[in-house]
Amino acid sequence: MDHFTYRGGALFAEDVPLAAIAASVGTPVYVYSAATLTRHFDQFRQALAWTDHLVCYAVKANSNLAVLRLLGGMGAGMDVVSGGEYARARAAGVPGGRIVFSGVGKTRAEMRAAIEGGIRQFNVESENELAALSEIAVSMGAAVPVAVRVNPDVDARTHAKIATGRSENKFGIPIARARQVYAAAARLPGLRVVGIDMHIGSQLTELEPFRQAYAKMADLCRALRADGHAITRLDLGGGLGIPYRRDNAAPPLPVEYGAMVRETVGDLGCEIEIEPGRNIVGNAGVLLASVIWTKRGEGRDFLILDAAMNDLIRPAMYDAHHDIVPLRQRPAGAPVAPVDVVGPVCETGDTFGRGVDLPPLEDGEIVAFRSAGAYGAVMASEYNSRPLVPEVLVSGERFAVIRPRPGIEEMLARDRIPDWL
Numbered sequence: 153m154d155h156f157t158y159r160g161g162a163l164f165a166e167d168v169p170l171a172a173i174a175a176s177v178g179t180p181v182y183v184y185s186a187a188t189l190t191r192h193f194d195q196f197r198q199a200l201a202w203t204d205h206l207v208c209y210a211v212k213a214n215s216n217l218a219v220l221r222l223l224g225g226m227g228a229g230m231d232v233v234s235g236g237e238y239a240r241a242r243a244a245g246v247p248g249g250r251i252v253f254s255g256v257g258k259t260r261a262e263m264r265a266a267i268e269g270g271i272r273q274f275n276v277e278s279e280n281e282l283a284a285l286s287e288i289a290v291s292m293g294a295a296v297p298v299a300v301r302v303n304p305d306v307d308a309r310t311h312a313k314i315a316t317g318r319s320e321n322k323f324g325i326p327i328a329r330a331r332q333v334y335a336a337a338a339r340l341p342g343l344r345v346v347g348i349d350m351h352i353g354s355q356l357t358e359l360e361p362f363r364q365a366y367a368k369m370a371d372l373c374r375a376l377r378a379d380g381h382a383i384t385r386l387d388l389g390g391g392l393g394i395p396y397r398r399d400n401a402a403p404p405l406p407v408e409y410g411a412m413v414r415e416t417v418g419d420l421g422c423e424i425e426i427e428p429g430r431n432i433v434g435n436a437g438v439l440l441a442s443v444i445w446t447k448r449g450e451g452r453d454f455l456i457l458d459a460a461m462n463d464l465i466r467p468a469m470y471d472a473h474h475d476i477v478p479l480r481q482r483p484a485g486a487p488v489a490p491v492d493v494v495g496p497v498c499e500t501g502d503t504f505g506r507g508v509d510l511p512p513l514e515d516g517e518i519v520a521f522r523s524a525g526a527y528g529a530v531m532a533s534e535y536n537s538r539p540l541v542p543e544v545l546v547s548g549e550r551f552a553v554i555r556p557r558p559g560i561e562e563m564l565a566r567d568r569i570p571d572w573l
């Protein structure tokens with residue numbers, strides 16, 4: 153459930169008409185609902201209320217400082233994958249003791265910065281990384297908590313570009329070699345091996361792949377304990393999907409996920425960490441765009457918007473679907489006709505949807521892309537020299553610009569022309 157609903161024929165975010173935000177900030181613009189964010193975070197907390205746990209929000213899904221402050225203020229931990237994300241979490245006020253550091257290619261500088269600033273745990277993905285982390289920890293006189301990310305070789309049954317738990321993927325160490333790697337880790341100075349980590353993919357719409365992976369994790373946990381390792385934490389990763397189409401069967405709810413976690417690993421007495429991103433923020437955001445104009449093509453009509461693939465790349469990159477709805481609601485049964493919804497960028501891939509059934513829209517009319525809160529603004533670029541898309545946060549009747557739209561001058565001012573040109 154989200155807080156984007158029609159009231160009196162106009163689409164609202166909580167108690168704010170989206171048209172008012174568009175009028176004040178312009179389009180394209182991302183708008184997030186604080187109530188939806190907190191509701192989704194709470195659902196995960198409740199789903200794991202049966203055990204010691206920490207919900208570590210995956211910062212990559214939406215890393216705006218205001219979003220991190222909101223979640224951090226509720227007690228969320230954070231899952232970060234770069235020095236930049238670590239710095240964002242800290243700048244938003246999240247203590248290092250609630251931050252886990254994941255990622256297949258952490259640099260030594262990133263490791264050092266996180267140890268210096270405080271860290272709950274490194275999720276280590278290779279033997280080389282273990283060795284480097286050990287060296288750095290020793291040089292800093294630290295004992296660093298570590299979980300090893302294990303690749304369970306299960307099929308997450310999601311889009312190939314966001315599946316991470318098959319043996320052919322670059323992530324984690326093969327589960328068959330896990331005991332060996334843990335033995336090596338235990339011998340390395342400066343490291344405290346505390347847990348096992350997994351993340352098998354994103355936008356999973358069924359529990360079965362998780363169940364298979366977590367069953368393997370439970371077996372591994374028992375084997376590692378038998379080998380003498382004190383495993384006290386299990387990091388189960390993120391990945392629970394969200395409904396992108398209103399008319400589709402919805403993926404399992406956090407509460408069902410939590411029950412499955414209890415069934416598969418609940419008897420091990422470990423503290424449970426999870427790293428949801430999309431599920432917390434995805435349906436808490438919309439992207440507003442204005443119609444520049446419509447255009448008659450050969451056998452099809454185009455709806456040309458002022459948002460483009462540089463603002464929301466998911467359709468171009470993953471063939472992702474986002475529902476597109478006008479801010480001004482039409483009466484039930486009003487006529488619709490198929491249009492190709494496109495942006496102004498000079499690529500055919502700059503297409504948000506083909507044959508989308510929409511009512512006739514006027515030039516200047518505003519539409520909302522639903523479910524755009526996750527992997528939307530964070531993946532935006534300035535391609536075609538289009539300034540970065542701004543972001544707004546709504547809470548009740550209030551709204552605030554949490555990232556302003558840069559001016560064109562500002563964009564140009566970042567470049568330097570060498571004096572020999």
Ligand code: LLP
Nearest residue numbers: 210254351354355390391427428429430527
């Ligand atoms: N933990 C790790 C180690 C991850 O790599 C990810 C996502 C997550 C947690 C959070 O997964 P989530 O709960 O959000 O599914 N840009 C793509 C999604 C990439 C996901 C990458 N890893 C998209 O727009 O669909």
